[in-house]
Structures are given as C-alpha cells and as structure tokens.
Amino acid sequence: MSQKPDYQPGAFQWSFLLPQYWGIWIGIVFLMILAILPWAIQHRLAALIGNTAFKYLKSRRKTAVRNLEVCFPEWTAEQVQQNARQVFVDQMIGIFETLNAWYSPQWFKNRFSVEGLEHLEKAQTEGRGVLLLGTHSTLLDAGGYLCDQFFKLGVVYRPQNNPLLDMLIYRCRATIYEHQVDHDDMRGLIRQLKHGQAIWYSPDQDFGLKQGVMAPFFGVPAATVTAHRRLMKISKAAAVPLYFYRDGDIRNPQYHVLLEPALDHFPSEDEVADAIRVNQIIERQLRIAPTQYMWFHRRFKTRPNGYEKIY
Template sequence: MAADEPAGNVNANPVLDQRPADFLAPRFWPTWLLIGLLKLISRLSIRNIQFFGRMLGKGAYHLLRARRSITRTNIRLCFPERSALEQERLVRASFEANATGFLEAAAVWFNDLERFRPISRAYGLENLENAIAEGKGVLLLGGHFATIDLAGALYNLFANADVMQRDHNNPLFNYYMTRGRSRYCQRILNRGGLRGALRSLKEGRVVWYATDQDYGRQNSTFAPFFGVPAATITTTSKIAARTGCRVLQFSHFRNIGGYYEVHFSKPLTNYPSGDETADATATNKLLEREILRFPEQYLWMHRRFKTRPDPAEPSPYKVVKKKKRRPRTAVANT
C-alpha cells in the first residue's frame, strides 16, 4: 500500500467517498497550497519536522493575537502561583509545542507509520490489555494535547481503537484529515452522535474520546479544572453506565529527548458513581495530572472557561479587535 492511500475503514465514512477532484474551485486553492506544503514537510526527518514546528510556533505566537490572548488567560487562571514571566514563557512554549504537533500530524497522515516505532514507547499497556480482555469495551479518556493526531498513529502500533472526531469546517482539509486518520483508526465516529460509540463499546471495542473542551451548558456540569469551575460534559459517565465499559485515561507526549510516549492509566474505580459532578471532578483531576507532565503540550488556545456557572458572569476572555488603519489623507501638490 502506498503511504498516501487510506487503509480500509471498518465503518465507512462518507467523507472518504469524496475525491480530490471535488475540490477544484478557486476557494480551495489556498488549502491545496497548504496540503502540498504539509506533504513536503512530512518527508523530512522527525528532528527537522520538530525544528520547523518550533519556528512555526514562534511565528504563530506573534501573529495570532486572539489565540495568544486566550492562552494567556487560561494559563493565568490555571497557574496563578507562577510569576508573570513564567506564565509568558509557558504561553510561548505552548505555541511552539502545538505548532509542532500540527506538522507531526502531517507526518502520520502522509507516511508509513512504522517510521515512528523505534522512537515510541508505551507505558501502562498492560492496563489496556487487561481491560480489553474483560470483553466489556474500553473508553479511553483523551485530552487535547499537542500530539493528538500523532498519538492515534502511535496507539495503532500497539493496539486498535475507534476515534470520536469533530469534522473540520474546511471540507478539503477535513477530507485529508479524515483520510489520514483512517489509515490508523479502525472506525472514525462522528462526535455529534454517540450511537456509533455505544455500538463499538457493546462489541467490546476500544473508543478514544477527548472530553476536555467546553461544549456549552447542555449535557454539562461544572467541575473544577485547576481550581476553576469549568463546563464538563456528563456524556462520559452516561456512556460508562449504559455499556458497563472500563474507563482509562489515555495521554501522549513528546518527551525531552524528542521521542514519543503514550500512557494508559489503570481503570477508574467507582466510575460511574451515580453523581455526575463527582465523576466530572474525578476525570478533570486525572487530566490535570497528565497535563502537569508537560504543561506546554496542552491545547491552551481553546476557550475552556467560556461557559460560566452564572450566566450573568462576564467571560474571562478579552475580545481582541483588529486595529483599524487610519485612512490616508490626500496631500495636495504645491
């Protein structure tokens, strides 16, 4: 199989029925340029991909003013004990780590996954294997770490999983993203519906589900995240209650040596407990523990605290407006 060709997907995704020729309109030309650039970069060595990722992150820090403001707010709220200088260093490091993750995603979308085996390590794999052996299905609680796409490929080196996905707004980029992920995911499940996830778990399969973003007040409860009340979805404990599956924390990082590692926790005990807020608090606490391994590799650019317990409470995020250029005044020739 060629590196660019997707493997057969057990659960056919309609996105994969599309063809590149469906995206020839001029509005897609900038995306085609991006895809071509990502393909070129993906052919580089891992060290060079990481280098260009850091350079991209340095540029993004200066250019993406709104995301920089969100990141500063999140880090200030979650790490109030750190000095202003330490917080700003973490902001910069987070941009570099996440930009590197974006290029690493391209590396697994367009390459043979075996190139990553010599530089990957799995910890707690026995926890996953024991949970699978029980035959009740396994729900992996993920987080939006910088290596989120790369982790899917690394996971496939050790086991197989179905993945909950939220489609990208750009249909061409979404096509290549889904196509790339289908090479290492058994099934790609639409995040909007849980029927596929429930079916997979009842079949004894493994489902990877990132639950750490703010999806609004509906189906959420407020639980502390680094001490700040955060809207946390209750779907996780509901899935566990309906299927009887085992629930494990799954995390993944780029370590100091530039290598990659994935971690599987032991199954959560007393979960679900019957108390949705207590369950959300427990999963947030697990996520905090994993974030603290490499805090710069978490996706701090997301407005994690946009929904507040009191609807009248103002958002902690400042609105960053683009500076308006002053109109040039005509100067009469004398």
C-alpha cells in the first residue's frame, strides 16, 4: 500500500543520485526508448508481455478470471479465459499508451474524439466544480492526456513508496494534469472543487466498509466507497461520469472520451441508493470495452458475515 511521502511531491533530492537509485534511472531511460518505438512494435511487445504475465502471474490471473466469471455469467468458460488474457494484454498496451502520452504525445494526433463535453461545460459555467466519476482503466494516464486535449482536469493520486519513482511519475503527470491531489488531502480536494476545477476521481475499488457500503456491482454485492458524497455535499460540485476507451483496429486505434450528463439529485440522503446508482453507471460504461478495465484487482474482497466469498 502506498504511503504519504515526507517530501514535496515532484521535488528533486540529491540522494536520488546514490547507487541505490541507479537501476531506476536506467529503467526510465529504457522506458523512454520504448516510447519512441513505432506503434507496430509497441503493440506486439505489449501482446508478448501481456500473455507472459497472464501465464506466470497466477494470483492476478485467478482474480481476473473470477471477477469476469461473476460479472459476466453469460460468458462461456472459454470466453472468460480469452477475455481475462486480453485484460493483461490491454494493461500492457495501456502502459505503452501512457509512455506515449508522457514522452511522445504527438502519436495521438488525429486519433481521438470527445462526446458530451457540453455536460462538463454547463456545470463549470454555473460556477461549480466537477467531480469526474471515472474508473481504473488500463489506459492509465493516456486517458488523462486524451481528456486534457478538450478540458483541464486534476487527478486524485496515491503516492509511490519509492520517492524517486514518485518524483518521476509526478513530473510526467504534471504535463497532463493541472492539479494532482493526494488521496489523503481531502481539504485540498475540496478547495479545488470549490474553485471550479474538474477532478478525476475513481470510486470503483474495494476499500472496505469503513469507507463505504455494500452495493451490487454487476449484480454481486461489493464494498463501494461513499467518500465522494461527502466531497460533493461540502463543495457543491457536480458529478459528471467520465469514461475513455480505445476501439478500432489495434494497428490504427482510435480513442474516445465520453462525458455523461451530470447526475441530478446527487448525492441524495440514501448512501446505499447513491452507491447503487454510481455502480450502475460504471457497469454500463465497462460493457463498452470490458477488457480495458483492471479486473485483476480484488473488487469483491470484502465479504461481511452472510455474504458468499468470491475468491
């Protein structure tokens, strides 16, 4: 689990030049080289690495397979295996897409579109901040880059344990996001929303019932976070569902940003009803491109008494 760093995010430290960090510096140079490779090579490498990860990362593979089994009961066992494998491939493709967003953004030229931008603009015209309810997409920061082509946004992030990695990722993301808000900095997040900013927030992971309630996700009870309700009540922000995905021929992919109408009467006085509503939105979006989601996370790990274990 990531922990809050005891240094200024993005700040360089002379200690980063010590031998203990040399391996990371070498790795970063290697990643920069990968980012300038032709896309034909990138997606072939992604397929190779993704298939290898699917074969050897047994725990993650089992989690992804089980998630797909319970969320898509209409799929055959063969379809579940095929799609679980594709999740790992899409994750690796997403890493290359993120590297391109960081180091070679011109690659995305003429490859992206947006739908529903008026919903965000309407909320901001009213002087309200916008909480962009998104998901943990395999596109990673490539999705943030796509959004940045149409509107400025901030992101809620979890600091890396390694301070050098945290600095490097923070600086790369600074080219995409107008603001990066530590997930523990609730005051900072509320301040940005009160100032009319749009902040990408993903309420789609299991953090237990201390931070959420049980609500169906693809028909299966899941611990669902409710922190965004408090944020919105305090900041008076609007909630605009956000989704981005890739489609078309992998040799010439196209990217789409989808913004849906702001949720009306949200949050309500019923936190379970609100959790159900958000989960239904996420479900609908994920069905557009099911394998472009991080299904290897244990979405159903919290099982109170009376609930059947999933894993």
